Amino acid sequence: MTGENTLVEVRDLKVHFPIKRGVLFDRTVGHVKAVDGVDLRITRGRTYGLVGESGCGKSTLGRALLQLTPPTSGEVSFDGVELTTLAPNKLRAMRRRMQMIFQDPMSSLDPRQNVESILTEGLQAHGIGGDRDGRRKIIAETLDQVGLPRWALSRYPHEFSGGQRQRIGIARALVLGPELIVADEPVSALDVSIQAQVVNLLDELQDNLGLTYLVIAHDLAVVRHISDTVGVMYLGALVEEAPSDRLYTEPLHPYTRALMSAVPVPDPDVEDRRERILIAGDLPSPANPPSGCRFHTRCPWAQPTRCADERPQLREIGDSRVACHWAEQIASGELRPHKVSVQITRPAGEGEEPSVVSAPTEPGSFV
Numbered sequence: 001m002t003g004e005n006t007l008v009e010v011r012d013l014k015v016h017f018p019i020k021r022g023v024l025f026d027r028t029v030g031h032v033k034a035v036d037g038v039d040l041r042i043t044r045g046r047t048y049g050l051v052g053e054s055g056c057g058k059s060t061l062g063r064a065l066l067q068l069t070p071p072t073s074g075e076v077s078f079d080g081v082e083l084t085t086l087a088p089n090k091l092r093a094m095r096r097r098m099q100m101i102f103q104d105p106m107s108s109l110d111p112r113q114n115v116e117s118i119l120t121e122g123l124q125a126h127g128i129g130g131d132r133d134g135r136r137k138i139i140a141e142t143l144d145q146v147g148l149p150r151w152a153l154s155r156y157p158h159e160f161s162g163g164q165r166q167r168i169g170i171a172r173a174l175v176l177g178p179e180l181i182v183a184d185e186p187v188s189a190l191d192v193s194i195q196a197q198v199v200n201l202l203d204e205l206q207d208n209l210g211l212t213y214l215v216i217a218h219d220l221a222v223v224r225h226i227s228d229t230v231g232v233m234y235l236g237a238l239v240e241e242a243p244s245d246r247l248y249t250e251p252l253h254p255y256t257r258a259l260m261s262a263v264p265v266p267d268p269d270v271e272d273r274r275e276r277i278l279i280a281g282d283l284p285s286p287a288n289p290p291s292g293c294r295f296h297t298r299c300p301w302a303q304p305t306r307c308a309d310e311r312p313q314l315r316e317i318g319d320s321r322v323a324c325h326w327a328e329q330i331a332s333g334e335l336r337p338h339k340v341s342v343q344i345t346r347p348a349g350e351g352e353e354p355s356v357v358s359a360p361t362e363p364g365s366f367v
């Protein structure tokens with residue numbers, strides 16, 4: 001049952017894209033299983049961060065949640081209303097309450113429209129604000145909220161810096177008074193110095209307006225700062241979900257452990273001696289995912305039983321949810337990793353190049 005504070009609930013969501021072949025007649029020869037059975041809940045007023053490497057299905061999940069990409073199966077409820085079966089006119093009205101922010105505002109903003117026109121468009125489409133004066137009032141408030149000056153209204157997207165353009169993108173979403181914002185890589189196109197400003201703005205807007213966020217990012221640092229809960233995706237499915245701090249201090253799934261081991265540590269001494277878990281092999285194709293646990297082909301802890309033939313479901317361990325048959329035994333050290341390289345970066349001495357030393361892992365050395 002949907003809890004009182006749950007704004008979004010996703011159940012067994014799948015998005016399979018057909019792979020077509022043929023010159024005269026399109027033949028479906030397979031499916032890219034971009035999202036393949038995701039369950040998650042987003043609490044009202046909170047931020048859910050979604051991480052995972054490129055191609056794991058994060059953007060497709062975000063778009064399917066907003067019904068911008070039609071799901072193949074599964075359910076998405078928003079404030080208790082099932083979206084997947086909603087009549088198009090009702091869905092349109094619902095869309096005002098769910099907005100999206102994109103990675104690259106330059107490609108998502110029409111270069112021929114000035115800022116006023118960009119912000120007016122949505123208001124008109126949804127019949128918000130009444131007459132011109134009413135709309136202007138809403139737009140002026142929105143500009144204040146995102147920290148853009150009034151003179152911005154008559155300017156065009158190319159006249160702004162990357163950070164300011166992202167503020168325009170945020171204003172375009174905000175002007176409609178949404179409750180949920182799906183932010184797909186909101187800062188990854190920006191200079192590092194600007195990223196923090198935009199992340200802080202999103203934080204501030206959440207505090208002031210009670211917004212709920214789904215933030216999609218490959219950068220674990222961005223997600224950690226902003227998220228209450230983080231979900232880790234691998235090949236179309238969640239492998240772990242936990243309160244943000246818990247995920248970073250006690251990752252339980254082997255894939256999460258590997259991702260975390262790649263995050264730089266601010267202390268240079270620790271950083272120099274930091275061990276990295278290297279995941280073997282390439283990301284398998286989502287058109288032909290491995291049987292059983294999708295990660296078993298690359299997992300340093302893969303076991304001869306269960307992993308290859310039994311797909312692990314997300315199950316609760318403490319306040320995390322983990323899709324690994326062996327999570328407890330891995331956490332306790334009972335199971336040791338195998339055939340893994342640990343990489344230690346040695347700092348360069350004077351006149352030397354920094355060197356990377358790879359060595360076979362002592363069993364359990366990074367448990």
Ligand SMILES: Nc1ncnc2c1ncn2[C@@H]1O[C@H](COP(=O)(O)OP(=O)(O)OP(=O)(O)O)[C@@H](O)[C@H]1O
Nearest residue numbers: 017032034052053054055056057058059060061286
């Ligand atoms: N419209 C589409 N038609 C066919 N395949 C698609 C389509 N959109 C995405 N895919 C495929 O689905 C998989 C997941 O893509 P998606 O963009 O959701 O991943 P992602 O984790 O957001 O990656 P990135 O960060 O690179 O965008 C990829 O293999 C991608 O090629």
